Amino acid sequence: MKDSVWLVTGAGSGVGRTLAVALASSGAEVILAARTRQALEDTAAWCGERALVAEVDLADPSSVDSLAAVVRQRLAGRPLAGILHAAGVMLWDSAATPSGWSRVPLVNAVSPWRLTLALEPSLLAAPGARVLFVAGAAFTLNGVRPHLEYWKGAQNGKGMTLALEAAAAKVLMVRSLHRRWLGRASAFAFHPGFVKSSLADGLPLPLSFLGCVAQPFLSARCANGEFLALDAGAGVLSGQMVQNRRAVPNCPFPPDQAAETAWLNELETLL
Numbered sequence: 001m002k003d004s005v006w007l008v009t010g011a012g013s014g015v016g017r018t019l020a021v022a023l024a025s026s027g028a029e030v031i032l033a034a035r036t037r038q039a040l041e042d043t044a045a046w047c048g049e050r051a052l053v054a055e056v057d058l059a060d061p062s063s064v065d066s067l068a069a070v071v072r073q074r075l076a077g078r079p080l081a082g083i084l085h086a087a088g089v090m091l092w093d094s095a096a097t098p099s100g101w102s103r104v105p106l107v108n109a110v111s112p113w114r115l116t117l118a119l120e121p122s123l124l125a126a127p128g129a130r131v132l133f134v135a136g137a138a139f140t141l142n143g144v145r146p147h148l149e150y151w152k153g154a155q156n157g158k159g160m161t162l163a164l165e166a167a168a169a170k171v172l173m174v175r176s177l178h179r180r181w182l183g184r185a186s187a188f189a190f191h192p193g194f195v196k197s198s199l200a201d202g203l204p205l206p207l208s209f210l211g212c213v214a215q216p217f218l219s220a221r222c223a224n225g226e227f228l229a230l231d232a233g234a235g236v237l238s239g240q241m242v243q244n245r246r247a248v249p250n251c252p253f254p255p256d257q258a259a260e261t262a263w264l265n266e267l268e269t270l271l
């Protein structure tokens, strides 16, 4: 990690903040991105003086492109060792507008994809670069397929569905990046366990109750999730889904390369 440069989105709180501090404490220079400057400054205070704060709204494609430019400027020709995509939203308000709902896939999946492609040359210049998508248990569910008609706002896909689909989309992205990079860099989707955060606090009562009941059993796994980005073993798991530090062999989709490529091509029309 020493002297490597990492971009962490969602670094102002929760999973992103935890992982950013862990990366920095192992010697990485971190670029901390989210919307709220004060929260990022607070994370930066834990990360040391080399941490850079970069405001971004992942719901706005032009803001995503500006972030990529800021990262390139900071790198000044150096390679980018990795991106940790930890920004995420979940909406529960049934009164939200379709354009409100469409923020979920945009922030959770479409913009991370856009950002990864924009920074791809800097990633491929680094030996063994890694891109990590914080997904969730959802990505292990069979049969969750992202419906782009919801994502485009043409139909009103609701919060949980959209968030599940975004997690599933991250698996498609990981597979696609794995095929695209052919070992020159690697990608992971992982489940951090149940982490107490503003997002988790906003869960509807039955889900948060389940989370609280499960917490004592999951806390060790959360620690593992936090540790994952630093774990030498993670390199061995290159390009595979990771859950609780183990590669998960049962993919939620049959490995249908043609269908996945078609889906991602359609996704790129949203970029």
Ligand SMILES: NC(=O)c1ccc[n+]([C@@H]2O[C@H](COP(=O)([O-])OP(=O)(O)OC[C@H]3O[C@@H](n4cnc5c(N)ncnc54)[C@H](OP(=O)(O)O)[C@@H]3O)[C@@H](O)[C@H]2O)c1
Pocket (backbone or CB within 6 Å): 009, 010, 011, 012, 013, 014, 015, 016, 033, 034, 035, 036, 037, 039, 056, 057, 058, 059, 086, 087, 088, 089, 107, 108, 134, 135, 136, 137, 191, 192, 193, 194, 195, 196, 197, 198, 199, 200
């Ligand atoms: N907590 C869990 O138990 C758990 C379990 C499984 C998966 N996950 C996943 O982990 C990810 C992070 O969740 P968390 O629990 O750490 O939640 P969190 O504490 O609410 O953190 C979310 C982060 O994303 C940022 N963000 C939200 N909207 C954004 C936008 N439009 N542009 C840029 N940044 C934005 C937030 O900062 P700003 O609001 O300042 O922008 C914040 O830093 C999510 O994708 C979530 O689904 C969490």
